[in-house]
Amino acid sequence: MTSAPLAARLDIPSGPLFFPVTAYGPDGSVDLDAYRTHVRDGVAAGAAAVFACCGTGEFHALTPEEFEQCVRVAVEAAEGRVPVVAGAGYGTALAVRYARLARAAGADGLLAMPPYLVVAAQEGLLRHYRELAAATTLPVIVYQRDNAVFTPRTVVELARTDGIIGLKDGLGDLDLMQRIVSAVRTEAPGDFLYFNGLPTAEQTQLAYRALGVTLYSSAVFCFAPEVALAFHRALRTGDDGLVERLLDGFYRPFVELRAAGRGYAVSLVKAGVRLRGLDVGEVRPPLHEPAEEHVKQLAELIERGHALLEETK
Numbered sequence: 677m678t679s680a681p682l683a684a685r686l687d688i689p690s691g692p693l694f695f696p697v698t699a700y701g702p703d704g705s706v707d708l709d710a711y712r713t714h715v716r717d718g719v720a721a722g723a724a725a726v727f728a729c730c731g732t733g734e735f736h737a738l739t740p741e742e743f744e745q746c747v748r749v750a751v752e753a754a755e756g757r758v759p760v761v762a763g764a765g766y767g768t769a770l771a772v773r774y775a776r777l778a779r780a781a782g783a784d785g786l787l788a789m790p791p792y793l794v795v796a797a798q799e800g801l802l803r804h805y806r807e808l809a810a811a812t813t814l815p816v817i818v819y820q821r822d823n824a825v826f827t828p829r830t831v832v833e834l835a836r837t838d839g840i841i842g843l844k845d846g847l848g849d850l851d852l853m854q855r856i857v858s859a860v861r862t863e864a865p866g867d868f869l870y871f872n873g874l875p876t877a878e879q880t881q882l883a884y885r886a887l888g889v890t891l892y893s894s895a896v897f898c899f900a901p902e903v904a905l906a907f908h909r910a911l912r913t914g915d916d917g918l919v920e921r922l923l924d925g926f927y928r929p930f931v932e933l934r935a936a937g938r939g940y941a942v943s944l945v946k947a948g949v950r951l952r953g954l955d956v957g958e959v960r961p962p963l964h965e966p967a968e969e970h971v972k973q974l975a976e977l978i979e980r981g982h983a984l985l986e987e988t989k
Contacts, residue, residue, distance in 0.1 A: 682785040682815045683841045683867055685759050686725060689912070692894035692904045693871070694723030695732040697946045698746060700957030706742045708749050710956055714898075714949065715753035721901040723758060726750050730763040730787050732895055732942055737960040740777055747781035761817065765789035768804050775812040785815045787844065790824035798830045809839035819873060821846030828852075828859035835864040842869030844893075850883055857887055875941040876931050878907050879923065885911065895941065896930070899948025903981040906988075918988055926981040933973055939963040940970075947971045951978065 696718060699710035715726055728750035729735050729743050738746065747762045754760050762778035764771045764786045775786055791804055801824060809816045816839055820826055825847055826834070834840050845853055853870075860868050872884040872892035881892050897904035903926060910918040934940045943959045944966050950956060951974065958965050966974075 682759050682761070683869060685784075686842075686869060686891060687867065689724060689890045689908075691722040691724040692897045692908050693725050693727060693891060694718040694897050695727045695730050695893050695895060696750070697898055697942070697949055697956050698729065698733045698738065699955075700960065702957070704957075704960065706738075706746060707957060708745060710954060711746060712749050712753045714954055714956060715750045717954075718897065718901065719754050719757055721897070722905050723897060723901075725758050726754050726760045727787055727893065728760055728762050728783070730761075730789070732898065732945055733763070734942060734960060734963070735763040735765060735789065737963075740773065743774060744777040744781050747778050747783050751782035759784035761785040761787050763787050763789055764808065764816075766792045768807050771804075771808050772811040775808060775814060779812060779814055783814060785817065785841070786812065787817050787819055789819045790822050793823070795823045798827055801826065802830055802833055805834060805840060806837050809837055812839070815839055815841045817842045817844055817869070817871065819844045819846060821873070825852075826856070828855045831856045832859050832863045835860045835866065835868045841867075842871060844871035844873040845884075845889075846873040846875075848874050848880065850887065853884075853887055853889070857889075876927060876934060878904070878927050879931050881911060882919070895945045896927075896948075898945050899952050900978050900981055902985060903978075906985050921984055921988075922981070925984050926977065929977055929980075930974075933970060933977065936970055937964075937966055940966055944970065944974060948974055948978065951975050 696714050699707040701707040728747050751760045760783050762783040764774040805818050870889040872881055872889050874880050877892035894904045907922050934944055943963050947966050
């Protein structure tokens with residue numbers, strides 16, 4: 677755990693937010709050595725933060741014991757250079773348990789994922805996240821997606837809640853996001869953070885940036901950090917030409933390839949990490965491995981992405 681407040685460290689978008697995959701060995705158990713290497717490499721490459729054991733890290737497939745081990749290793753690998761945020765989810769009691777495990781492992785904050793399965797009313801969702809925030813000293817980022825979609829009024833109340841520092845949007849409703857940002861700005865002014873959390877967030881980041889959302893997760897950073905960093909830098913410096921070339925030549929084709937199979941937002945990313953030379957194993961059920969042809973297309977696409985960067989030199 678680092679001493680600086682998490683919100684202050686995240687508010688400076690020095691690079692993409694890194695969501696490492698969780699490494700498994702040949703027997704299916706967690707491979708902590710490979711995971712340590714993966715996290716360390718990402719931090720060295722220029723990640724602004726590590727989000728351990730979240731969606732891309734197969735939070736759903738980890739036991740509490742494995743979760744704590746992985747968060748602890750991520751904290752050790754980061755060496756205080758960037759903050760480490762851990763996932764927390766399921767029902768309120770289990771989310772609190774994961775929060776305590778994350779705290780014990782040295783995490784700097786939590787990404788609170790949607791409650792398991794149930795479709796709850798706004799009152800219930802608000803109570804869930806407030807109880808989680810009250811049960812931990814770790815700052816909480818709430819993840820909007822699937823069965824956890826909020827009205828602007830609810831987000832205002834979240835922003836007023838001690839310990840809740842931001843909202844990560846995985847829904848993609850820009851009209852709703854604009855109303856949320858406006859409502860919080862006028863009714864709960866402060867340093868509330870917003871994150872673009874859509875799969876392959878680069879594809880939509882131009883639109884999110886227009887709303888004032890500069891922070892985003894990058895699955896591509898897991899297996900092609902050079903491309904992800906170049907895109908992030910181009911956005912920050914206003915290099916619209918490079919942004920468009922990477923969107924047209926790399927990100928749009930990658931999004932289309934990702935859409936070729938269910939669960940590819942995780943399994944295709946993991947295949948990309950293996951293509952880079954680090955054996956992080958396969959995904960755990962119920963996810964499945966991408967088709968061989970799709971992995972081949974991914975390898976070609978990674979080469980194309982690097983070639984686009986060479987053309988700009």
